[in-house]
Amino acid sequence: MLAQIDDVAKKTFDYVIVGGGTAGLTLAARLSADPSKSVLVLEAGEAHLDNQDILAVQAYGSHFANDGYVYRHKWIAQKHAANREGVWERGKGLGGSSGVNFLGWFRPPTQDIDGEFLSSEWLTARDPSSFKFLMVLFSDWETLGNPGWSFANYLERVKRTEGLIDPNKDIAERNYINVKDWKIGRDGPVKLSWPAVVDEGESRILDTFHIDGFRKNQTPYNGDPAGFWLVPSSRDPKTNTRSYATTAFYQPNASRPNLTVLVTATARQVLLSSADANGEVRATGVEFEHGGKVHQVHANKEVILSAGTLTSSHLLELSGIGSRDVLNKASIPIKIELPGVGENLQEHIYSGVSYELTDDAPLDTLDILRDPAVLAKHLELAKEGKGLFHAGCVGVGFLALSQLSPKRAPELHAKIGKIIQELESEGDADPVKKGLVEQYKLLKQRYSDKEGEGSPGFEWISFPACLSTPNLPTPGKRYVTMMLVLNHGFSRGTVHAVSKDPSVPPEIDPGYLSQNIDLDLMYEHLLRMRQVASLPPFKDIIARELNPGPEVTSKEDVKAWIRNSFMTIYHTIGTNSMLPKEKGGVVSPELKVYGTKNLRVVDISVLPLHIAANTQSTAYGLGEIAGDIIEGKWPKV
Structure with missing residues (x-):
C-alpha cells in the first residue's frame, strides 16, 4: 500500500505530515479515519514492514550499529563533561524510535503534570487551616502557559493507545503485580505485556x-x-514481537484510500507564503528529496512536523523560522523571528x-x-x-529526593533556590531565559526536601x-x-542549523x-x-x-x-517548546507554530519541561491529543 513518487509529487493533500514515527503515524491514523480528509505521510527512512530485526523484542540496542535502522546524530564536545563527543541514535523508518527503543511503557507521575498552587481565595482567607481545602490544581504544563494540558486530559488520550494484556499468575504473584486496579487502557492498538x-x-x-x-x-x-x-513492554505476547507505531497505527489502516505514505522521502523545508496583514504566514506545502531529486507536495489544510526533537526544529530553521542570529549565520532568509526554536533541549x-x-x-x-x-x-x-x-x-x-537522600535534600533544595535567584538577577530581556526561570521554579517544587512530597x-x-x-x-x-x-535535569542544550543546505546536519550541543x-x-x-x-x-x-x-x-x-x-537514555525533548512566545515558546497550546496559520509540531520536541518517565507513551499520546485539537475535541479553557 506504500505510495510511489508519482502519487505524491506536485499533488495536494489536506494534511501533510513530515515524519512517520511514533506521533506521526498515530496522528495520521486519527485524521485518516475521516474518509473526507486526505493525509500524506513523508518518511525519510525505509518502511521495514514485517522486518524481523525490528519485530524481535530481544533485539533492543542491536539496531544502533545499523545505519539502515537509525540516524546517528553527532553532538559536540562537552566542556562540563570531560570534553566528550558522541552520537544520539534515533529510529529511521516507519515507526521511528518506537521500532528501535527498549520497549518499556511508562507514564509520568501526576505531579509532573498536575502541580498544586495556591488559589486567590486562600490569599484572602482568614483561617490558614483552610489552606488544603482551597488548593487548586493546575498542571505544570498549564502553569507554563498551556491551558487544558492537565494530567486528566493527557491520561484520557494516552489510554486510547494502550492495550494491556494481563501477566501470567506466577509472574503477577511473585512480583506484586495487581493489574485489576490499574488505570490503564486495555483495548488500544499498542499491545502491552510482560x-x-x-x-x-x-x-x-x-x-x-x-x-x-x-x-x-x-x-x-x-x-x-x-x-x-x-x-510492561510494548510487546504482543501472542507473537512475542514488538508492538510499535507501524503495527499499531499504520498496517491496520494501510488500505485506506485517503492515507498515503511515501518512504525514503526526506523533507528539506516547509514552503511558506508571504506574511498577511496580520504578519502571519501560511504553510503551503513541503519540499522534499526522493530518489536523488527534489520534489514538492502541497497542503490544502495543514503541514505538521513530526520529525522528532532533533529534526523538527532544524526543519523550522531551514524554512526561515527561528532566531535571527542563527538564521543569519546560516545564510537562511528570515520568515518568522522565533528565538526559542532549537533551544531548551533537555535529555534524560x-x-x-x-x-x-x-x-x-x-x-x-x-x-x-x-x-x-x-x-x-x-x-x-x-x-x-x-x-x-x-x-x-x-x-x-x-x-x-527526600527518599533518595533525606540528609542532603535540604542542602540541594536550597542550592536550586540560589540557581533561580542568580538567573533572575541577570534580567529578563532574553525570552528563552524567562521561560527557563519558570521551569526551574517548578523543578524546585519537584525536588521538595519534605518527606512524602516532590516528584x-x-x-x-x-x-x-x-x-x-x-x-x-x-x-x-x-x-x-x-x-x-x-529525569529532572537542570542543564539545557541546543540544536541549530549551521547551513542553508538541508544535507548539512545541525550542530547539537546537549549542554551536559x-x-x-x-x-x-x-x-x-x-x-x-x-x-x-x-x-x-x-x-x-x-x-x-x-x-x-x-x-x-x-x-x-x-x-x-x-x-x-554517564550515557543518554534517548529521551530528548524541548526544542520546539509549548510555551508563551515571550518566554521562548515555539508552539501554542494548540501546537501551532507562532506566526503561522496552519503549521504545527506534533512530537516530543513540544514538551516544555521533562517528565519522570520514558517518553514512548507520551509520544503516542501527543498524536492523539493533536488529533483532538485539529478536530475541535480538545478542551477549550
Whole structure:
C-alpha cells in the first residue's frame, strides 16, 4: 500500500505530515479515519514492514550499529563533561524510535503534570487551616502557559493507545503485580505485556529495595510510580514481537484510500507564503528529496512536523523560522523571528553501576549469549517460550529526593533556590531565559526536601547485562547493571542549523552537566545505590562491583567517573517548546507554530519541561491529543 513518487509529487493533500514515527503515524491514523480528509505521510527512512530485526523484542540496542535502522546524530564536545563527543541514535523508518527503543511503557507521575498552587481565595482567607481545602490544581504544563494540558486530559488520550494484556499468575504473584486496579487502557492498538520469562534474580533485586524502605508499588499507572515494580513492554505476547507505531497505527489502516505514505522521502523545508496583514504566514506545502531529486507536495489544510526533537526544529530553521542570529549565520532568509526554536533541549541521562553476579545467582543475563553454545541453547528454548529470548528489561523504581537522600535534600533544595535567584538577577530581556526561570521554579517544587512530597524523578532500571564503562566484563561471567536515571535535569542544550543546505546536519550541543546541580544529584544517586547493593538478598547474588569499581570512593573520584561515563537514555525533548512566545515558546497550546496559520509540531520536541518517565507513551499520546485539537475535541479553557 506504500505510495510511489508519482502519487505524491506536485499533488495536494489536506494534511501533510513530515515524519512517520511514533506521533506521526498515530496522528495520521486519527485524521485518516475521516474518509473526507486526505493525509500524506513523508518518511525519510525505509518502511521495514514485517522486518524481523525490528519485530524481535530481544533485539533492543542491536539496531544502533545499523545505519539502515537509525540516524546517528553527532553532538559536540562537552566542556562540563570531560570534553566528550558522541552520537544520539534515533529510529529511521516507519515507526521511528518506537521500532528501535527498549520497549518499556511508562507514564509520568501526576505531579509532573498536575502541580498544586495556591488559589486567590486562600490569599484572602482568614483561617490558614483552610489552606488544603482551597488548593487548586493546575498542571505544570498549564502553569507554563498551556491551558487544558492537565494530567486528566493527557491520561484520557494516552489510554486510547494502550492495550494491556494481563501477566501470567506466577509472574503477577511473585512480583506484586495487581493489574485489576490499574488505570490503564486495555483495548488500544499498542499491545502491552510482560516477558514470558522473569527470573527469580529480578525478584530478589526488587525485594532488596523493599527491605530498604521503598514500597512495592502495585498501582504504578494510577498517577504515582514511586516505589519498585515490573514494567510492561510494548510487546504482543501472542507473537512475542514488538508492538510499535507501524503495527499499531499504520498496517491496520494501510488500505485506506485517503492515507498515503511515501518512504525514503526526506523533507528539506516547509514552503511558506508571504506574511498577511496580520504578519502571519501560511504553510503551503513541503519540499522534499526522493530518489536523488527534489520534489514538492502541497497542503490544502495543514503541514505538521513530526520529525522528532532533533529534526523538527532544524526543519523550522531551514524554512526561515527561528532566531535571527542563527538564521543569519546560516545564510537562511528570515520568515518568522522565533528565538526559542532549537533551544531548551533537555535529555534524560544515566550512570550504569554494573555488578558481576555469583555463579549460583538465579538470573540469566544477555552476557552469556556471547558463547555460541549458550546462544544455540537459548534459540532452542525460545521455541518452547523459554529462555533469554522471552525475557526482557523489567525491574524499575522511582524515588523522590527526600527518599533518595533525606540528609542532603535540604542542602540541594536550597542550592536550586540560589540557581533561580542568580538567573533572575541577570534580567529578563532574553525570552528563552524567562521561560527557563519558570521551569526551574517548578523543578524546585519537584525536588521538595519534605518527606512524602516532590516528584519521584530519580529512576532505577535493572538491566540484565553489563551496560557501563570503563571496566570490561569478564568472558563467561554474568552481570546486572543498575541504570541510575536523572529525569529532572537542570542543564539545557541546543540544536541549530549551521547551513542553508538541508544535507548539512545541525550542530547539537546537549549542554551536559552545564548546571553543576545535575552532577550533585547523580552523585547522591550513586551513593544510595551502593547502600542498597550492600543489603540482602541483592547482596547475596553479587560477586563484585565492576563499574565504577570498589576503588572509586572519594567524592572527587565518583564525580569524575560520572562525568566520563554517564550515557543518554534517548529521551530528548524541548526544542520546539509549548510555551508563551515571550518566554521562548515555539508552539501554542494548540501546537501551532507562532506566526503561522496552519503549521504545527506534533512530537516530543513540544514538551516544555521533562517528565519522570520514558517518553514512548507520551509520544503516542501527543498524536492523539493533536488529533483532538485539529478536530475541535480538545478542551477549550
